[in-house]
Every structure is written in C-alpha cells, then in structure tokens.
Amino acid sequence: MFVNFFLEVKRAGIPTSLREYLTLLEAMEARIVEFSIDEFYYLARSAMVKDERHIDKFDRVFGHVFKGLEPIEGEEVVDLPEEWLRKMAELYLTEEERQQVEALGGWE
Known part of the structure; x- marks a missing residue:
C-alpha cells in the first residue's frame, strides 16, 4: 500500500532504505498510530527521515502522495x-x- 510513497521519497532524493520502509510497515501493523493523518505523518517522518535537512522534501512528498496536493504558485x-x-x-x-x-x- 505504501510502495508508491516509499518510491516518491526515494525519487525526491531523501536517503531512506528498504529497512526504514519496513520499519514503517511494522509500526503500522503494530497499530502504533490509527486513523490520524497527523500521527501517521510523524511516524513516517521519524521512520524515513534521518537528517533534518530532508524534512522539507519529505513534507512535499507526503503532501503530494497522501493529500493529493500539487505545488501551489x-x-x-x-x-x-x-x-x-x-x-x-x-x-x-x-x-x-x-x-x-x-x-x-x-x-x-
């Protein structure tokens, strides 16, 4: 379900590994967060972003993939x-x- 998200994160140049993606999936399976996009955002960010320099890129990818947001001029x-x-x-x-x-x- 989150493969597209993982691939978009990689395409954005955020150095995340398959292990970090699997950690996110394990956390979801363990129901660490439920039914809250905000909680999921923080879980995904903590699992996939290891350097604060990439948080802005992550935010853009997350918004595009999960909220359907396109960049606004x-x-x-x-x-x-x-x-x-x-x-x-x-x-x-x-x-x-x-x-x-x-x-x-x-x-x-």
Missing part, C-alpha cells in the same frame, strides 16, 4: 475570486464577524 493563492471568499465567510463566519469585515472595508 504564489499567484494562484492571491487570485481567489471574491465570490469564493464570500461563500466561505457565509459558511464559517458568524454574522458579527462578517459585519466586522465589512466595517474594515469589505473583502477587497
């Missing part, structure tokens, strides 16, 4: 349509919080 983040922001506000902000946003000049 800065412009893509900035160019969110105003309509999306309003819809998100309707879902997550209270009426009082929405009024505060409008009092500060709106969504622009």
